[in-house]
Amino acid sequence: MSSFVIVVAVAISNIIARYIHGISSTYINLIVGIIVGLIPFTNHLVLEFNDKIFMIFILAPLLFFEGQATPLMAVGKRTKSIVNTAVLLAAISAIIAAFVVHQFFNLMLPLALVIVAISTPTDATAFDSVVTGRKFSNSLGNTLKMESLFNDATGIILLQAAITWLTTGYLSFWASTGDFLFSAIGGIILGAGLAFAVVSFRQYFVRSSYNVISSQTLIYVLTPFCIYLLAEMLGVSGIIAVVTAGLVHNSEANRSRFSSPRQMHLGIQLINFVGEVLNSFVFVVLGISLVRIFANQYNTIMGSIKWLATGVLVYVLLWGCRYIYARLWVGDKKRQTASLFALGGVHGTVTLAMTFSISNQVSQYWFSFIVVVETVVIILSMLVPTIVFKFMLPIDVDEQNRPAQLEQLRHGMVEVGIKQIKTMDLSSVVRASVIYDLRDQIQKNTLGSFFKQWGAVTANKSVLTGLQSVEQRRALMQAFDAERDYLYDLAKRHVVNSDVVYEIYSEILLSESLVLDPRNQMI
Incomplete structure (x- = not known):
């Protein structure tokens, strides 16, 4: 106790x-x-x-x-x-x-x-x-x-x-x-x-x-x-x-x-x-x-x-x-x-x-x-x-600005990822599902939209077919590739600190591992 x-x-x-x-x-x-x-x-x-x-x-x-x-x-x-x-x-x-x-x-x-x-x-x-x-x-x-x-x-x-x-x-x-x-x-x-x-x-x-x-x-x-x-x-x-x-x-x-x-x-x-x-x-x-x-x-x-x-x-x-x-x-x-x-x-x-x-x-x-x-x-x-x-030590400006910088980078990469999805030939169900997942990276999906998605999955109304699941997985992989390329370009041009880029880059890799890992029983 x-x-x-x-x-x-x-x-x-x-x-x-x-x-x-x-x-x-x-x-x-x-x-x-x-x-x-x-x-x-x-x-x-x-x-x-x-x-x-x-x-x-x-x-x-x-x-x-x-x-x-x-x-x-x-x-x-x-x-x-x-x-x-x-x-x-x-x-x-x-x-x-x-x-x-x-x-x-x-x-x-x-x-x-x-x-x-x-x-x-x-x-x-x-x-x-x-x-x-x-x-x-x-x-x-x-x-x-x-x-x-x-x-x-x-x-x-x-x-x-x-x-x-x-x-x-x-x-x-x-x-x-x-x-x-x-x-x-x-x-x-x-x-x-x-x-x-x-x-x-x-x-x-x-x-x-x-x-x-x-x-x-x-x-x-x-x-x-x-x-x-x-x-x-x-x-x-x-x-x-x-x-x-x-x-x-x-x-x-x-x-x-x-x-x-x-x-x-x-x-x-x-x-x-x-x-x-x-x-x-x-x-x-x-x-x-x-x-x-x-x-x-x-x-x-x-x-x-x-x-x-x-x-x-x-x-x-x-x-x-x-x-x-x-x-x-x-x-x-x-x-x-x-x-x-x-x-x-x-x-x-x-x-x-x-x-x-x-x-x-x-x-x-x-x-x-x-x-x-x-x-x-x-x-x-x-x-x-x-x-x-x-009074003795200066404010750590980099640390103070880090949250805003991370948020800005995440928004930029998600925009790139969604843009990549819109250029692909996907079924409307898969496209909507993938865009929803990508928007989750920046917490842009409302609580109401989450419960709508949750209800649909629970009622077995939005479960993808085998082919659609493969299509979704490949679409997410391409979107993640586009996001990583975006971050890599920023790091190469020294637009932002590398450690900030690495933090978000690692999050993308973790997200992709959830999609690809055959042992993942939650998806």
């Missing part, structure tokens, strides 16, 4: 987001989650946040898909940058921030380190939400995304060390460093080894006559869950293991995409669908959790503003450490670049999951305090760059 309510909220929020321009869908997901949390009936249907379930069923596949979308070669080229940002920057900034928080608020140093360690991981999805509609340096954006892929493990290891220090009163630097190296390197080795074994197994069947697409897809879907669980059982980083496994699968996809096109196409669509749903799922859950946090911690919130001051200080300190790092070590040492890098360290659901993971390891008072502090850090890290980027 919890999943059902959240998935319905995801569907509704993503529809609403289509009607609201200029605001990232992430914020709409967050707002709908808050509304679900505020309504007693829907809030009651959703179970309490469980960090283990969240890490296994939401975060593991998300990180796996993000890793698969990242070329392994790109990671190799950025190894030094990844180590610097995801390990050294994360660790040093956590130590500095923890010491300052300890001094300012007279908190125990281990407790301050717990708070800062939880705030260490950054979130690539949350980062995308704050730069929506703005032009952001590709190089800097890639650096931030690479950092977010790997710094979760650093935050978790720091948190484990801080909890040990807090509960035992003893902290061993070398033991913690050894644990980190074992966890990280072990995660890389395990993730790469298991992924290579899975890839080899799947590729053996892909290149044989025994391949079963449904079984292959199930194995693929289960891969991140199995790797994460096994890594955690063996005491290495499950996060790094699934990211590494995703990187290995990227190379597989690049070199086997034509071995089984249906399987590859299904896999790509599955990644896109599940990734979009899970990203939205994450922020709906975050919205619900924020409502519950403020409701459950009302006394803590109203009793003192120390939590607010601590959250603000932690965010400012982490921002400052990132800014100084960028000025000293990033290749482009301009102030604006450093500010963008610092603001790009957006925190999200990993921080939330880590917060709830310590519920049984600290006292109830300190857990309540940590929860509201981390809530402040998450909100500030999303809100501040969203506002500041509107």
